[in-house]
Amino acid sequence: MTLNDIMFYLFAGSILTFSLLTVTSRRILRSAVYLLFVLVSTAGIYFMLNYNFLAAVQLTVYAGGIIVLIIFSILLTSHVSEKAVVAPVKQQIFSALAVAAGAVLTILTIFKFAFSPSVSPAVEANVKNVGRALVSYNRDGFALPFEVISILLLAAMVGAIVLAKKEKNPENIEKQTKL
Amino acid sequence: MGFNIYDFSGMTHNMHLWFMERMSPTATTIVEWTVIGVSYMLFVALFGLFLVYAERKVCAAFQQRLGPMRVGLWGLLQTIADFVKLLMKELIMPKSADKFLYNLAPFIVMIATFLAMAVLPFAKGLQTLDFDIGIFYVTAVSSVGVIGILLAGWSSNNKYSLIGAMRSGAQILSYELSVSLSLVTIIILAGSMQLSVIVESQRDSWFLFKGHIPSLIAFVIFLIAGTAETNRGPFDLAEAESELTAGFHTEYSGIKFAFFFLAEYINMFIVAAMATTVFLGGWMPLHFGSIESFNHVMDFIPPLVWFFMKVCGVIFLIMWFKWTFPRLRVDQILTLEWKYLLPINLVNILLMCLVVLTKFHL
Numbered sequence: 367m368t369l370n371d372i373m374f375y376l377f378a379g380s381i382l383t384f385s386l387l388t389v390t391s392r393r394i395l396r397s398a399v400y401l402l403f404v405l406v407s408t409a410g411i412y413f414m415l416n417y418n419f420l421a422a423v424q425l426t427v428y429a430g431g432i433i434v435l436i437i438f439s440i441l442l443t444s445h446v447s448e449k450a451v452v453a454p455v456k457q458q459i460f461s462a463l464a465v466a467a468g469a470v471l472t473i474l475t476i477f478k479f480a481f482s483p484s485v486s487p488a489v490e491a492n493v494k495n496v497g498r499a500l501v502s503y504n505r506d507g508f509a510l511p512f513e514v515i516s517i518l519l520l521a522a523m524v525g526a527i528v529l530a531k532k533e534k535n536p537e538n539i540e541k542q543t544k545l
Numbered sequence: 546m547g548f549n550i551y552d553f554s555g556m557t558h559n560m561h562l563w564f565m566e567r568m569s570p571t572a573t574t575i576v577e578w579t580v581i582g583v584s585y586m587l588f589v590a591l592f593g594l595f596l597v598y599a600e601r602k603v604c605a606a607f608q609q610r611l612g613p614m615r616v617g618l619w620g621l622l623q624t625i626a627d628f629v630k631l632l633m634k635e636l637i638m639p640k641s642a643d644k645f646l647y648n649l650a651p652f653i654v655m656i657a658t659f660l661a662m663a664v665l666p667f668a669k670g671l672q673t674l675d676f677d678i679g680i681f682y683v684t685a686v687s688s689v690g691v692i693g694i695l696l697a698g699w700s701s702n703n704k705y706s707l708i709g710a711m712r713s714g715a716q717i718l719s720y721e722l723s724v725s726l727s728l729v730t731i732i733i734l735a736g737s738m739q740l741s742v743i744v745e746s747q748r749d750s751w752f753l754f755k756g757h758i759p760s761l762i763a764f765v766i767f768l769i770a771g772t773a774e775t776n777r778g779p780f781d782l783a784e785a786e787s788e789l790t791a792g793f794h795t796e797y798s799g800i801k802f803a804f805f806f807l808a809e810y811i812n813m814f815i816v817a818a819m820a821t822t823v824f825l826g827g828w829m830p831l832h833f834g835s836i837e838s839f840n841h842v843m844d845f846i847p848p849l850v851w852f853f854m855k856v857c858g859v860i861f862l863i864m865w866f867k868w869t870f871p872r873l874r875v876d877q878i879l880t881l882e883w884k885y886l887l888p889i890n891l892v893n894i895l896l897m898c899l900v901v902l903t904k905f906h907l
Binding site: 368369393395396399402406418419422423425426429430431433434437438440441442447490492493494 | 571574575641643645646649676677678681682684685686688689691692695696698699700702707710711714718721732733735736737738739
């Protein structure tokens with residue numbers, strides 16, 4: 367067994383263990399931290415594959431962005447001593463069945479797919495190549511996903527503003543000025 | 546083993562060959578990991594101690610005092626004595642804290658710091674990892690550090706800690722934008738995110754001078770946002786001692802407190818090192834166009850000395866901020882970022898694109 371294999375099994379093992387812990391922990395912030403470990407281990411596998419760009423994206427977007435947001439919202443809403451209630455047995459059985467079905471489906475798909483090693487040489491991830499890929503609409507271009515994601519972001523921002531905006535009720539303003 | 550203070554790549558290569566002759570490739574890799582790991586840990590410990598000493602002396606100078614003078618010559622051994630004291634202190638565990646997260650938090654902060662340090666080029670050939678996305682990697686891993694601060698504040702089960710953590714979270718999340726965007730400005734000029742390429746392309750003139758005004762604006766924004774990222778004064782309201790006792794690390798003692806303390810100082814070093822590498826030419830000597838004799842004299846100073854001279858200069862500037870400006874309020878901090886720095890930054894990127902497209906840069 368080479369060092370690469372050992373590293374892979376280390377990462378894979380930690381992904382599996384912490385994924386399980388994420389869903390079984392009864393303390394919500396611990397779940398979030400286990401999820402962080404899962405995401406960081408995934409980034410580790412990307413680094414092993416020399417896919418540095420995706421690994422760094424994984425770290426910024428998931429570990430540095432989403433997990434921080436999750437932790438931040440937990441910080442605002444829950445207390446250290448809170449524990450999630452244990453779900454009733456019926457619910458546990460049905461969720462276990464659903465999870466098992468999903469796992470079987472995924473594993474079957476992976477085994478059915480014929481993975482073929484890529485023969486094309488690696489593209490250097492310099493600014494020019496990344497920029498070209500983002501705006502080109504050819505086979506390797508990302509113009510469409512880029513635009514779709516920006517529409518999604520715009521929708522999310524509009525939604526956030528609508529939710530956060532207070533009603534312009536003259537009574538409310540009066541109350542606030544009194545406070 | 547050849548030793549050349551101007552180029553370390555020969556030395557590291559020879560060391561690798563020396564190990565390979567005597568051991569199996571696997572053993573070589575493990576030994577090299579250990580050597581690199583130990584040298585990074587030693588560097589963090591020693592440079593951290595130096596920075597604490599420097600901070601106390603700089604602070605004293607600004608307040609017309611002498612600072613530590615009694616332990617050793619000019620108090621040089623003061624921080625070492627402090628560190629020994631911290632090592633031997635009792636580790637107090639708050640009774641109602643979440644023990645797992647409470648113990649984990651300092652390590653997350655420390656790990657993020659070490660990860661960010663891995664790509665810094667100290668001198669020619671003295672760089673552990675040279676990713677083609679170097680700058681992006683630094684911003685990615687340093688964004689993980691804030692999780693440690695948030696966890697520390699929440700798991701301590703203390704109101705002051707929680708408020709400190711939330712302030713620090715809001716602040717770091719906002720200022721990360723400015724740090725990355727000011728670096729993007731320079732990426733446009735350099736055309737690469739690889740740190741060794743960025744240093745190499747500053748051989749004739751530093752990016753601070755090459756990019757004219759947009760570079761200068763980006764440098765100033767990077768310094769402001771970098772100071773905020775490290776939770777240092779005037780942006781230190783996450784640990785504002787007059788209102789929150791000590792903020793997110795109120796409940797920590799002994800070596801766990803020292804971890805937060807050390808990580809803060811090493812993060813300051815990382816900000817200074819990034820400013821040096823990206824704006825001030827990294828380990829490249831100072832060159833002025835065609836003044837041959839001057840350039841030649843500058844070439845005699847080894848790159849390692851250049852790097853640390855520039856880094857210490859930037860660190861002095863950051864310390865200067867802390868001891869001159871009063872602490873900002875939380876709303877002022879967010880206003881500064883979202884209403885001033887961010888729009889200026891976006892316009893600045895456009896300006897830099899114009900400069901690069903018209904080939905106006907040197």
